[in-house]
Amino acid sequence: MTHGDQRAAYERAVAGESRLFAVWPGQWSSDLFEIDDLDEFAKALGIKHDEERTGLxxxxxxxxxxxxxxGNDNPRSQYLDIDVTLTCGCSINDRRAFAAQMKEQQGWVIATSGGWSKSGRPGGPTTYSLRARRKSLT
Ligand SMILES: [Zn+2]
Structure with missing residues:
Protein backbone atom coordinates (compact mmCIF):
# COMPACT_ATOMS: atom_id res chain seq x y z
CA MET A 1 0.00 0.00 0.00
CA THR A 2 1.10 3.52 -0.69
CA HIS A 3 -0.13 6.84 0.58
CA GLY A 4 0.16 10.43 -0.52
CA ASP A 5 0.33 11.54 -4.13
CA GLN A 6 -3.38 11.59 -4.83
CA ARG A 7 -3.14 12.15 -8.57
CA ALA A 8 -0.85 9.16 -9.15
CA ALA A 9 -3.06 7.02 -6.92
CA TYR A 10 -6.12 8.15 -8.86
CA GLU A 11 -4.49 7.30 -12.18
CA ARG A 12 -3.53 3.83 -10.97
CA ALA A 13 -7.06 3.28 -9.73
CA VAL A 14 -8.57 4.39 -13.05
CA ALA A 15 -6.21 2.04 -14.87
CA GLY A 16 -7.46 -0.74 -12.62
CA GLU A 17 -4.01 -1.26 -11.19
CA SER A 18 -4.98 -0.48 -7.65
CA ARG A 19 -7.85 0.44 -5.43
CA LEU A 20 -8.17 3.64 -3.46
CA PHE A 21 -8.76 3.72 0.24
CA ALA A 22 -9.32 6.55 2.62
CA VAL A 23 -8.47 6.30 6.28
CA TRP A 24 -10.61 8.06 8.81
CA PRO A 25 -8.45 8.26 11.89
CA GLY A 26 -10.20 7.76 15.19
CA GLN A 27 -8.99 7.92 18.75
CA TRP A 28 -8.93 4.15 19.37
CA SER A 29 -9.06 2.76 15.90
CA SER A 30 -9.06 4.01 12.34
CA ASP A 31 -11.75 3.21 9.88
CA LEU A 32 -10.86 2.29 6.35
CA PHE A 33 -13.14 3.19 3.47
CA GLU A 34 -12.77 2.08 -0.07
CA ILE A 35 -13.33 4.88 -2.54
CA ASP A 36 -15.61 3.43 -5.18
CA ASP A 37 -16.65 6.64 -6.89
CA LEU A 38 -13.43 7.66 -8.61
CA ASP A 39 -15.18 10.44 -10.47
CA GLU A 40 -16.29 12.17 -7.29
CA PHE A 41 -12.88 11.65 -5.74
CA ALA A 42 -11.14 13.31 -8.70
CA LYS A 43 -13.56 16.23 -8.75
CA ALA A 44 -13.19 16.80 -5.03
CA LEU A 45 -9.43 17.01 -5.39
CA GLY A 46 -9.55 19.19 -8.48
CA ILE A 47 -7.87 16.45 -10.56
CA LYS A 48 -10.90 16.31 -12.79
CA HIS A 49 -12.85 19.33 -13.95
CA ASP A 50 -16.22 19.60 -12.22
CA GLU A 51 -18.61 21.48 -14.47
CA GLU A 52 -21.53 21.29 -12.06
CA ARG A 53 -19.71 22.73 -9.07
CA THR A 54 -17.64 25.35 -10.88
CA GLY A 55 -20.33 26.47 -13.36
CA LEU A 56 -17.62 26.32 -16.02
CA GLY A 71 -11.99 50.16 -9.95
CA ASN A 72 -8.46 50.94 -8.92
CA ASP A 73 -6.95 53.10 -11.65
CA ASN A 74 -3.43 53.35 -10.37
CA PRO A 75 -1.24 52.67 -13.44
CA ARG A 76 1.57 51.60 -11.13
CA SER A 77 -0.50 48.79 -9.70
CA GLN A 78 0.35 45.40 -11.18
CA TYR A 79 -3.27 44.41 -11.03
CA LEU A 80 -6.22 45.89 -12.81
CA ASP A 81 -9.86 45.69 -11.72
CA ILE A 82 -11.89 44.29 -14.59
CA ASP A 83 -15.51 43.44 -15.32
CA VAL A 84 -15.81 40.10 -17.05
CA THR A 85 -18.79 38.68 -18.94
CA LEU A 86 -18.88 35.13 -20.25
CA THR A 87 -20.75 35.09 -23.55
CA CYS A 88 -20.33 31.32 -23.87
CA GLY A 89 -23.00 30.84 -21.20
CA CYS A 90 -20.77 29.63 -18.37
CA SER A 91 -20.93 31.06 -14.89
CA ILE A 92 -18.11 31.50 -12.43
CA ASN A 93 -18.91 29.73 -9.20
CA ASP A 94 -15.32 28.89 -8.47
CA ARG A 95 -12.86 31.69 -9.08
CA ARG A 96 -9.85 29.41 -8.69
CA ALA A 97 -11.11 27.06 -11.40
CA PHE A 98 -11.83 30.00 -13.73
CA ALA A 99 -8.39 31.48 -13.06
CA ALA A 100 -6.74 28.15 -13.90
CA GLN A 101 -8.71 27.85 -17.15
CA MET A 102 -7.99 31.42 -18.24
CA LYS A 103 -4.31 30.97 -17.46
CA GLU A 104 -4.26 27.99 -19.78
CA GLN A 105 -6.44 29.52 -22.49
CA GLN A 106 -5.34 33.16 -22.59
CA GLY A 107 -2.39 33.46 -20.26
CA TRP A 108 -4.39 35.63 -17.91
CA VAL A 109 -3.23 35.89 -14.33
CA ILE A 110 -6.37 36.39 -12.26
CA ALA A 111 -6.02 37.21 -8.59
CA THR A 112 -7.49 34.43 -6.47
CA SER A 113 -7.26 36.27 -3.18
CA GLY A 114 -9.14 39.38 -2.12
CA GLY A 115 -12.71 40.24 -2.95
CA TRP A 116 -14.65 39.51 -6.07
CA SER A 117 -18.30 39.88 -6.89
CA LYS A 118 -20.93 39.20 -9.44
CA SER A 119 -23.77 41.38 -10.55
CA GLY A 120 -26.50 41.36 -13.15
CA ARG A 121 -30.22 41.43 -13.67
CA PRO A 122 -32.29 38.26 -13.85
CA GLY A 123 -32.34 37.08 -17.44
CA GLY A 124 -29.48 39.36 -18.34
CA PRO A 125 -25.79 38.67 -18.49
CA THR A 126 -23.84 38.28 -15.27
CA THR A 127 -20.81 40.47 -14.80
CA TYR A 128 -17.96 39.37 -12.58
CA SER A 129 -15.66 41.86 -10.93
CA LEU A 130 -12.20 40.38 -10.82
CA ARG A 131 -8.63 41.52 -10.64
CA ALA A 132 -6.06 40.45 -13.18
CA ARG A 133 -2.41 41.12 -13.70
CA ARG A 134 -2.38 44.07 -16.10
CA LYS A 135 0.34 42.71 -18.37
CA SER A 136 -1.29 39.30 -18.74
CA LEU A 137 -4.49 40.70 -20.26
CA THR A 138 -4.81 40.33 -23.98
ZN1 LIG B 1 -17.51 28.83 -21.17
Whole structure:
Protein backbone atom coordinates (compact mmCIF):
# COMPACT_ATOMS: atom_id res chain seq x y z
CA MET A 1 0.00 0.00 0.00
CA THR A 2 1.10 3.52 -0.69
CA HIS A 3 -0.13 6.84 0.58
CA GLY A 4 0.16 10.43 -0.52
CA ASP A 5 0.33 11.54 -4.13
CA GLN A 6 -3.38 11.59 -4.83
CA ARG A 7 -3.14 12.15 -8.57
CA ALA A 8 -0.85 9.16 -9.15
CA ALA A 9 -3.06 7.02 -6.92
CA TYR A 10 -6.12 8.15 -8.86
CA GLU A 11 -4.49 7.30 -12.18
CA ARG A 12 -3.53 3.83 -10.97
CA ALA A 13 -7.06 3.28 -9.73
CA VAL A 14 -8.57 4.39 -13.05
CA ALA A 15 -6.21 2.04 -14.87
CA GLY A 16 -7.46 -0.74 -12.62
CA GLU A 17 -4.01 -1.26 -11.19
CA SER A 18 -4.98 -0.48 -7.65
CA ARG A 19 -7.85 0.44 -5.43
CA LEU A 20 -8.17 3.64 -3.46
CA PHE A 21 -8.76 3.72 0.24
CA ALA A 22 -9.32 6.55 2.62
CA VAL A 23 -8.47 6.30 6.28
CA TRP A 24 -10.61 8.06 8.81
CA PRO A 25 -8.45 8.26 11.89
CA GLY A 26 -10.20 7.76 15.19
CA GLN A 27 -8.99 7.92 18.75
CA TRP A 28 -8.93 4.15 19.37
CA SER A 29 -9.06 2.76 15.90
CA SER A 30 -9.06 4.01 12.34
CA ASP A 31 -11.75 3.21 9.88
CA LEU A 32 -10.86 2.29 6.35
CA PHE A 33 -13.14 3.19 3.47
CA GLU A 34 -12.77 2.08 -0.07
CA ILE A 35 -13.33 4.88 -2.54
CA ASP A 36 -15.61 3.43 -5.18
CA ASP A 37 -16.65 6.64 -6.89
CA LEU A 38 -13.43 7.66 -8.61
CA ASP A 39 -15.18 10.44 -10.47
CA GLU A 40 -16.29 12.17 -7.29
CA PHE A 41 -12.88 11.65 -5.74
CA ALA A 42 -11.14 13.31 -8.70
CA LYS A 43 -13.56 16.23 -8.75
CA ALA A 44 -13.19 16.80 -5.03
CA LEU A 45 -9.43 17.01 -5.39
CA GLY A 46 -9.55 19.19 -8.48
CA ILE A 47 -7.87 16.45 -10.56
CA LYS A 48 -10.90 16.31 -12.79
CA HIS A 49 -12.85 19.33 -13.95
CA ASP A 50 -16.22 19.60 -12.22
CA GLU A 51 -18.61 21.48 -14.47
CA GLU A 52 -21.53 21.29 -12.06
CA ARG A 53 -19.71 22.73 -9.07
CA THR A 54 -17.64 25.35 -10.88
CA GLY A 55 -20.33 26.47 -13.36
CA LEU A 56 -17.62 26.32 -16.02
CA UNK A 57 -17.63 24.09 -19.04
CA UNK A 58 -14.41 22.38 -20.03
CA UNK A 59 -14.07 24.39 -23.23
CA UNK A 60 -12.52 27.58 -24.55
CA UNK A 61 -14.58 30.34 -22.96
CA UNK A 62 -15.80 33.35 -24.85
CA UNK A 63 -14.85 36.18 -22.55
CA UNK A 64 -15.53 39.88 -22.81
CA UNK A 65 -13.88 42.24 -20.38
CA UNK A 66 -13.67 45.94 -19.68
CA UNK A 67 -11.69 47.95 -17.20
CA UNK A 68 -13.86 48.40 -14.14
CA UNK A 69 -14.92 52.08 -14.34
CA UNK A 70 -15.09 52.23 -10.54
CA GLY A 71 -11.99 50.16 -9.95
CA ASN A 72 -8.46 50.94 -8.92
CA ASP A 73 -6.95 53.10 -11.65
CA ASN A 74 -3.43 53.35 -10.37
CA PRO A 75 -1.24 52.67 -13.44
CA ARG A 76 1.57 51.60 -11.13
CA SER A 77 -0.50 48.79 -9.70
CA GLN A 78 0.35 45.40 -11.18
CA TYR A 79 -3.27 44.41 -11.03
CA LEU A 80 -6.22 45.89 -12.81
CA ASP A 81 -9.86 45.69 -11.72
CA ILE A 82 -11.89 44.29 -14.59
CA ASP A 83 -15.51 43.44 -15.32
CA VAL A 84 -15.81 40.10 -17.05
CA THR A 85 -18.79 38.68 -18.94
CA LEU A 86 -18.88 35.13 -20.25
CA THR A 87 -20.75 35.09 -23.55
CA CYS A 88 -20.33 31.32 -23.87
CA GLY A 89 -23.00 30.84 -21.20
CA CYS A 90 -20.77 29.63 -18.37
CA SER A 91 -20.93 31.06 -14.89
CA ILE A 92 -18.11 31.50 -12.43
CA ASN A 93 -18.91 29.73 -9.20
CA ASP A 94 -15.32 28.89 -8.47
CA ARG A 95 -12.86 31.69 -9.08
CA ARG A 96 -9.85 29.41 -8.69
CA ALA A 97 -11.11 27.06 -11.40
CA PHE A 98 -11.83 30.00 -13.73
CA ALA A 99 -8.39 31.48 -13.06
CA ALA A 100 -6.74 28.15 -13.90
CA GLN A 101 -8.71 27.85 -17.15
CA MET A 102 -7.99 31.42 -18.24
CA LYS A 103 -4.31 30.97 -17.46
CA GLU A 104 -4.26 27.99 -19.78
CA GLN A 105 -6.44 29.52 -22.49
CA GLN A 106 -5.34 33.16 -22.59
CA GLY A 107 -2.39 33.46 -20.26
CA TRP A 108 -4.39 35.63 -17.91
CA VAL A 109 -3.23 35.89 -14.33
CA ILE A 110 -6.37 36.39 -12.26
CA ALA A 111 -6.02 37.21 -8.59
CA THR A 112 -7.49 34.43 -6.47
CA SER A 113 -7.26 36.27 -3.18
CA GLY A 114 -9.14 39.38 -2.12
CA GLY A 115 -12.71 40.24 -2.95
CA TRP A 116 -14.65 39.51 -6.07
CA SER A 117 -18.30 39.88 -6.89
CA LYS A 118 -20.93 39.20 -9.44
CA SER A 119 -23.77 41.38 -10.55
CA GLY A 120 -26.50 41.36 -13.15
CA ARG A 121 -30.22 41.43 -13.67
CA PRO A 122 -32.29 38.26 -13.85
CA GLY A 123 -32.34 37.08 -17.44
CA GLY A 124 -29.48 39.36 -18.34
CA PRO A 125 -25.79 38.67 -18.49
CA THR A 126 -23.84 38.28 -15.27
CA THR A 127 -20.81 40.47 -14.80
CA TYR A 128 -17.96 39.37 -12.58
CA SER A 129 -15.66 41.86 -10.93
CA LEU A 130 -12.20 40.38 -10.82
CA ARG A 131 -8.63 41.52 -10.64
CA ALA A 132 -6.06 40.45 -13.18
CA ARG A 133 -2.41 41.12 -13.70
CA ARG A 134 -2.38 44.07 -16.10
CA LYS A 135 0.34 42.71 -18.37
CA SER A 136 -1.29 39.30 -18.74
CA LEU A 137 -4.49 40.70 -20.26
CA THR A 138 -4.81 40.33 -23.98
ZN1 LIG B 1 -17.51 28.83 -21.17
Missing amino acids: KDHIHKVEWIKDPY
